[in-house]
Amino acid sequence: MLQELYEFFKPHLLPLLYAAVIVLVLPLLAGYVVLLERKVMADMQARLGPMRVGPHGLLQPIADALKLLIKEDIIPESSDKWIFWMAPLLSVTAGMLAMAALPFGPVFQIAELNVGLLFILGISSMGIFGIVLGGWASNSHYSLLGAMRSSAQLVSYETAAGMAVVSAVILGGTLSTRGLVEIQAQKHVWFFFLAPIGFFLYLVASIAETNRAPFDMPEAESELVAGYMTEYSGFRWALYFLAEYTNMIVVASLATILFFGGWLRPFPNVHALNFLDYLPMLLMLLVAGYSLYRAPKQPVAIQKMVMAAVAGLCFLLAVALALPQFAPAGTLLASMKPGLHGAFWFLLKVGIYLYTFLWLRFTLPRYRFDQLMKLGWHFLIPVSIVNVFGVGITVYLSRSTDEGGMGWSVAAAVALTSVVTLLAAAWLAKKGEHEPAPPATPESV
Amino acid sequence: MLSITHYLVLSLALFTIGVIGVVTRRNVIIILMSIELILNAVNINLVAFSRLFGDVSGQVFAIFIITDAAAEAAIGLGIIIAFFRNRETVLADEMDLLKW
Amino acid sequence: MFDVITFYFFGGLAVVSAILVVTARNAVHSAIFLVTALLATAGIFLQLHAEFLFIVQVILYVGGIMVLFVFVIMLVNLDVAARQTQFNRMWPFALLLALIVSGQIYAVVHYAQKGISDPLFQVVAAPASALEPNSELIGQSLFTQYMLPFEIASIMLLVAMIGAVVMAKRKV
Numbered sequence: 142m143l144q145e146l147y148e149f150f151k152p153h154l155l156p157l158l159y160a161a162v163i164v165l166v167l168p169l170l171a172g173y174v175v176l177l178e179r180k181v182m183a184d185m186q187a188r189l190g191p192m193r194v195g196p197h198g199l200l201q202p203i204a205d206a207l208k209l210l211i212k213e214d215i216i217p218e219s220s221d222k223w224i225f226w227m228a229p230l231l232s233v234t235a236g237m238l239a240m241a242a243l244p245f246g247p248v249f250q251i252a253e254l255n256v257g258l259l260f261i262l263g264i265s266s267m268g269i270f271g272i273v274l275g276g277w278a279s280n281s282h283y284s285l286l287g288a289m290r291s292s293a294q295l296v297s298y299e300t301a302a303g304m305a306v307v308s309a310v311i312l313g314g315t316l317s318t319r320g321l322v323e324i325q326a327q328k329h330v331w332f333f334f335l336a337p338i339g340f341f342l343y344l345v346a347s348i349a350e351t352n353r354a355p356f357d358m359p360e361a362e363s364e365l366v367a368g369y370m371t372e373y374s375g376f377r378w379a380l381y382f383l384a385e386y387t388n389m390i391v392v393a394s395l396a397t398i399l400f401f402g403g404w405l406r407p408f409p410n411v412h413a414l415n416f417l418d419y420l421p422m423l424l425m426l427l428v429a430g431y432s433l434y435r436a437p438k439q440p441v442a443i444q445k446m447v448m449a450a451v452a453g454l455c456f457l458l459a460v461a462l463a464l465p466q467f468a469p470a471g472t473l474l475a476s477m478k479p480g481l482h483g484a485f486w487f488l489l490k491v492g493i494y495l496y497t498f499l500w501l502r503f504t505l506p507r508y509r510f511d512q513l514m515k516l517g518w519h520f521l522i523p524v525s526i527v528n529v530f531g532v533g534i535t536v537y538l539s540r541s542t543d544e545g546g547m548g549w550s551v552a553a554a555v556a557l558t559s560v561v562t563l564l565a566a567a568w569l570a571k572k573g574e575h576e577p578a579p580p581a582t583p584e585s586v
Numbered sequence: 587m588l589s590i591t592h593y594l595v596l597s598l599a600l601f602t603i604g605v606i607g608v609v610t611r612r613n614v615i616i617i618l619m620s621i622e623l624i625l626n627a628v629n630i631n632l633v634a635f636s637r638l639f640g641d642v643s644g645q646v647f648a649i650f651i652i653t654d655a656a657a658e659a660a661i662g663l664g665i666i667i668a669f670f671r672n673r674e675t676v677l678a679d680e681m682d683l684l685k686w
Numbered sequence: 687m688f689d690v691i692t693f694y695f696f697g698g699l700a701v702v703s704a705i706l707v708v709t710a711r712n713a714v715h716s717a718i719f720l721v722t723a724l725l726a727t728a729g730i731f732l733q734l735h736a737e738f739l740f741i742v743q744v745i746l747y748v749g750g751i752m753v754l755f756v757f758v759i760m761l762v763n764l765d766v767a768a769r770q771t772q773f774n775r776m777w778p779f780a781l782l783l784a785l786i787v788s789g790q791i792y793a794v795v796h797y798a799q800k801g802i803s804d805p806l807f808q809v810v811a812a813p814a815s816a817l818e819p820n821s822e823l824i825g826q827s828l829f830t831q832y833m834l835p836f837e838i839a840s841i842m843l844l845v846a847m848i849g850a851v852v853m854a855k856r857k858v
Contacts, residue, residue, distance in 0.1 A: 224714065256821055259741040266749030270721065273756050277714065285760065292753065316821060587690050594795045596697045600704055602788035607708035609780035610773050615713055615759060619720050623704050626727045637734045642823045645739050646832050652746050653839045657846030659751045663758045664853030670762045679774060
């Protein structure tokens with residue numbers, strides 16, 4: 142009986158381990174993305190950012206988490222207690238559930254779904270509930286208004302994001318996340334070069350999907366206090382924030398898988414560029430060296446120790462990346478190479494995408510809500526429809542004649558369809574320019 | 587172990603609860619929600635038979651029903667909003683403008 | 687065995703959530719219970735090896751229709767309605783009628799397979815591989831055999847969109 146149970150659970154043990162790793166590591170990771178955001182914001186504003194809590198502010202997220210945990214839990218008197226309690230959980234659950242279908246490398250994936258891409262899109266659309274119910278349950282005008290605006294924005298940009306994803310799926314021919322990366326490996330090209338406009342559409346739509354600036358009207362501090370998060374304090378607010386940063390990571394991972402080749406290193410099939418395989422290890426050694434260099438310059442003894450610990454950690458990671466590289470082929474260590482190196486490249490690309498998010502936040506001013514909705518419905522959705530047509534025509538044009546295509550070269554097909562789509566986008570942008578601002582009637586939300 | 591009867595009984599249970607909701611409640615929005623329950627019960631039925639016969643047509647039909655439910659919910663809710671603006675009520679008993 | 691457990695779990699969840707939908711006092715609670723019922727139905731679809739339909743149910747029904755419902759419930763101020771009677775005057779009679787009709791349907795289901803030991807009525811008769819790969823089969827079916835209903839459905843959605851926008855405008 143016990144043997145039967147063990148046999149039943151055995152194929153699920155490794156995914157359970159991955160799931161445990163994700164659930165434990167994700168809050169920490171989200172905290173460090175917050176720290177990264179503050180440092181990048183400071184850098185763009187010519188100042189330093191958090192520097193006191195750890196060396197260079199590296200322990201700031203831990204201090205923040207502790208503070209949020211021990212804060213008083215305020216629940217408004219006339220709120221709907223049950224829904225108030227449940228709403229942040231819905232957001233966090235939707236965010237973490239979407240991580241189940243994402244491959245963080247050729248090995249690290251919890252569930253290989255046949256329809257993985259659709260699963261992630263569907264679960265993200267379930268996250269809207271957490272926002273709407275949270276805003277409603279707070280029983281406050283600001284919250285309700287912020288929740289309605291936020292969910293209207295999310296629903297509008299979901300369609301555009303979905304169609305941008307469809308343009309990548311047409312190129313890949315499969316809905317499974319792992320299959321898309323494998324097709325990119327087969328074709329020796331990232332889908333970004335075959336559908337560049339699709340990528341930019343997805344970039345804009347994903348910024349709006351995660352409520353990030355310049356589309357953060359619903360949660361901007363000067364607008365509606367904090368929108369749907371106004372009445373949430375302490376750990377419940379931390380859960381909403383965790384949900385938002387988890388969504389950012391999910392969206393970045395999806396863009397990496399669809400458009401940037403997932404876990405493939407640049408030019409994976411070109412043997413002449415195999416020296417790029419040493420890049421991960423060199424990067425980690427560089428970071429370790431720099432941390433070791435900065436360690437004696439810290440003002441306080443404990444910060445020196447933390448910096449040295451960071452250097453040691455990076456060095457261990459460099460060793461972990463180097464061992465499979467230098468192990469003789471065919472051993473267990475060498476077989477771990479695709480997993481480890483793939484995970485490194487994946488996280489590097491996700492990091493670059495997240496850096497773009499942060500960069501845009503501190504560079505562009507905010508969109509007014511009606512401008513936001515007009516951009517979504519009047520510009521992005523028509524352009525994404527034209528883009529889907531364009532990618533379909535690209536595939537048809539670049540197929541060889543005996544497969545039913547026209548045999549053009551891929552570059553020519555992509556150039557032609559990109560030019561046509563850009564012309565359509567320019568026409569739409571010009572058409573929307575001269576519309577006057579709507580009169581401020583009291584009933585416009 | 588599981589036969590088609592299990593799925594038919596489940597579908598019947600959901601259908602009955604949906605019908606009870608439609609004929610019993612006063613709030614029009616909850617009546618619309620019960621109609622969604624009825625449509626879901628029919629979907630379970632279709633998909634169970636699709637699995638029984640190995641034919642994918644049942645699932646395609648279920649997709650059309652879901653599409654249909656979306657359209658009907660959108661229009662129904664539009665009607666409710668328009669009516670609410672006129673009469674300030676969502677209770678079915680009080681929507682009696684056409685009565686003598 | 688795993689099949690049976692998942693069926694009873696999702697089936698029980700669906701029935702309990704449906705009962706709560708119909709009996710809840712607050713419309714938002716009712717909407718949340720309907721979300722649970724729809725997710726349980728999606729679970730039943732998954733258990734029947736209909737993966738594409740599971741995803742479509744989650745995206746369209748839960749992520750689309752229920753968000754629409756919750757929006758409208760918030761636009762329509764329901765504090766007043768929640769304090770009045772929830773069930774109409776004919777509710778015992780209506781309940782009895784509904785139960786009689788359901789009993790009749792159950793009788794049909796029960797007697798249809800009484801005395802039949804035909805394995806046709808066992809769900810495992812058709813192997814799950816007949817429905818694999820699910821998305822591809824549905825795609826092929828939708829674009830070849832059911833192409834006309836597909837196009838008509840998209841026109842119907844366009845009509846519904848126009849109708850909903852016209853219905854909900856303030857000044858026509």
